[in-house]
Amino acid sequence: MKTVLITGANKGIGFETARQLAQQGYHVYLGSRDLANGQRAVAQLQAEGLLEVEAIQLDVTQADSVQAARAEIGRKTEVLDALVNNAAITGGMPQTALGAEVAAFQEVFATNVFGVVQVTQAFIDLLRRAPQPRIVNVGSSGASLTLHSDPTWKYYHHKGAVYPASKAALHMYTIVLAYELRDTPFKVNAVDPGFTATDLNNHRGTGTVEDAAARLVKYVLVGEEGPSGKFISEENTPVTGEIPW
Structure with a gap:
């Protein structure tokens, strides 16, 4: 049975991704900063008949928590087939370039960038043992420098100095990692x-968690012919999927 670790998976897109991968036959390690919340999420999935799901306490901003999660999962399996770096925070709005405090940047980058680095580095040994390992970093089209420089883009005026900057940094990390x-x-x-x-986003989004998770799951399941080192946004380019960095 294939295995996957999903960070920030006790609710939202992460939770739905856990559900869909469990439906695909994966054993899901459901990462949750608060273990009780993770256990409640697992109980919900198991009530749906999805039994191959277990909660892992994982605060991606805390090195001790990441290492403890690595040790716990390492006692259960020698191989991790996939990692979905989903945990993220926005830092609140508005986020103007002149008004956002440095502390807001530090807090958001700690989760959205440094957390991804910590988790990826901690679990890379287990991933290397998989025959076809997959890493999906949850990005954002709102962090595309190209699109945000285009006045005709539909989200051109939806600017933010903190969260998009963190995701842009995550995108660069993805390029280098790939x-x-x-x-x-x-x-x-x-x-x-x-x-x-x-x-x-206080439920201001227009898409469903089911569709969002399906987009992530697609690249967990991608075959050896699939892309690597790409920025995928099927909401923006449904035909090819790829958008500019």
Whole structure:
């Protein structure tokens, strides 16, 4: 049975991704900063008949928590087939370039960038043991420098100095990670789930968690012919999927 770790998976897109991958036959390690919330999420999925799901306490901003999660999962399996770096925060709105405090940048980057780095580095040994390892970093089209420089883009006026900057940094990390793993079976991609109604945006999004999770799941399941080192946003380019960085 294939295994996957999903960070920030006790609610929203992460939770739905856990559900869909469990339906695909994966054993899901459901990462949750608060273990009780993770256990409640697991209980809900198991009540639906999805039994191959277990909660893992994982605060991506805390090195001790990441290492403890690595040790716990390492006692259960020698192989991790996929990692979905989903945990993220927005830092609140508005986020003007002149008004956002440095502390807001530090807090958001701690989760959205440094957290991804910590988790990826901690679990890379288990991922290397998989025959076709997959890493999906949850990106955002709102962090596309190209699109945000185009006045005709539909979200051109939806600017933010903090959250989009963190996701742009995550995208660069994705490019470098995919490059370093280019001669291996890894597939590493940044995938935009779309503007989805979740707690992250106070449910202002227009998309559903089901559609958003399906976009992530697609690149967990992608075969050896699939892309790596790409920025995927099917909401913006449904035909090819790829958008500019």
